[in-house]
Amino acid sequence: MIRYWEKIYAKSENIKAYALLFPALLMVILAMASPMLLTFVTSFHTQVSMMEIDTTLTLGRYKDFFSKPVYTTLLGRSIKISFFVTLVTLITTYPLAYYIAFYVKKNKMLWIVLMTLPFWTSYLLRVFSWKVILGHKGVVNSALMALGMIEEPLGFLIYSQTAVVLTLAHAWAAFAILPLYVSLDKIDKSLLEASYDLGNSKFQTFWRVTFPLSLPGVIGAILIIFIPTVGDYVTPQLVGGTDGRMLSNMIQALFGRANNFPLGAASAVIMLFSVSLVALIVTYVTRKVSMRMS
């Protein structure tokens, strides 16, 4: 019997491949697919009391989500904050990636390592450093008070949406620099020379040649930053205050203190779909724009 199986195993390449794949496949199913599926199914259930969950399928939780203004507001705010974070990060990092790609001649790698150094320290500690700077007794406030410029700490510095945007933009800068740099570095320099020869100015060359060619990197950076920041949980929790709270904080509360698993699962599913939708729109629009430009 065993020999029979051995024969089949030795003969068929496909079975061999699947046998090699089996551990990975099992892990994917165990760690990835089934939890997601379960969350999806849970979102159609109803929480009856503390411990009990009614498992009849219903769309009630989705109705709950869209009928209570809290949830839609938080969803809108999450998307808005992520949008601003993406915008700020792109605007601040693009010139730098441009500089490293076109102006730095020696030691490009050293520059890249230098730019990504903050990324290697813990993300939480970067958030903490902003709290040290912006806090009520933080460096900015205490310095201004010591100089006698203000009487009371400036309240708007921390625990606001601005603080969340600033902290996130700082934390995700490295993730934007890498794709931007790669796409800019790949550009054939002779194309730029051709553009100059044809009488374009520096700015025109940038706008007509360099920028369209770097669009893949821009799309990559947008997706890399936008998707995780919508679901970000710790930054709004630490520097957001009540005003900067985002949807993930609500989801966490629903699974924790509020103890409404189905509604939490429904919010998670809705968040997932809206993130995917926005990502698709971004990709589609940029592709359209780049087609028109070239």
Next chain:
Amino acid sequence: MKPQHALNFIFGIYIFIFLTYLFGPLIIMSITAFNSAEFPSITPWECFSWRWFQEGKIAYDGQHLAGLASDWRLHDGLIKSLIIGTGVVILAVPIGMAASIVLTQVHSRLRTIFYSVSIMPVLFPGVIIGISTVVLWDRIATIGGEGFIADIGRNGIFLTILGQTCFISTYCFLIFVARLQRFDQTQEEAALDLGASQTQVFFKILIPYLMPAIASSAVIAFLASFENYNTTVFSILSDQTLTTVIASKVRLGISPAISALALVIIALTLIAAISYEILRRREDRRKKERQDLLLFEQTKDSRLQKNEKKSFKIPKSVFVILFLMVVGIFSFNQLIKNNLYGPACVTAAEEAKKSKFSEQLKLLQQNQVSDDALQEGELGGNQDYGDIFGDPNLFKDFGGFD
């Protein structure tokens, strides 16, 4: 000024600002680790001290603010983070490698689908991954009843390893794909033609070729696991990792001990980055020398022969180190001159704070309101709130919480 120069000038300013923005917070945080005040700050500078790296301090109200060396929560969290990181590396690297090899084998039409499925976990918000893992394993533990399954299903470390592996294996997958794209398939075919078995091809050709990718994906997997919070905070259940300990500290009471920890981590990162750069350069130089030698042996062109005498050049980095040392010695000198260093300064600062505290206490005692006044009202006493707490039936019909 030529327009070219003007552009360079603007770029220079911009880069300076950007670097300040990038590194400023980290530098300021590192400096606050040396201030002896309880709150991380720079401007009311008390004393230069190492206390936040050591045992911390006991505040005048008896609260113990632990330093880096005496905080058992941090140590406990660190050990658990290391265990989880190792677990994630062991699981995520083989999974990523297997998936990337499959990608090169499957049909081109399947490839797009397989690729998008493989990178899906990165698109999921970490919070959802953590929650889903917990929900699933809670079900499994409930169904499995008592015993082994229930134990691992409610074990925070196990769940965290699974939850993190879910998306970290995708990072590994992307690294392996990038490396495999440059792989020369004819090598495999040659080995097979020469009579090697599939297993031998795998271990003697593919694995050695993938070795750099294995190393870098292991490092990235470990770092990503070490600093993950969004997933971990749910899946860790009642345990604590380093990041969740730090997060609870940052949220509740932020203390300079965290700055000290940050400084340690930054220093480790810097050392790792510098040694990596040095090793890389040495490797490059050796490769270049070997190539030169090979070229010389092939052509026997005397112009290519390397003349052995080397002029000794002072490396530029020495100047940077010297500059840092001079600045360090100068500022330390200033600190000592102004009595801002050492235990004497710390005790003096503590004394000053204590006397201020007792003054305030005295002031409060003078302004104390008598009990009778509180009963009457006017001052926020019982009467002002309609005497609700005076009602003896207040909790009579209260059935208790469900």
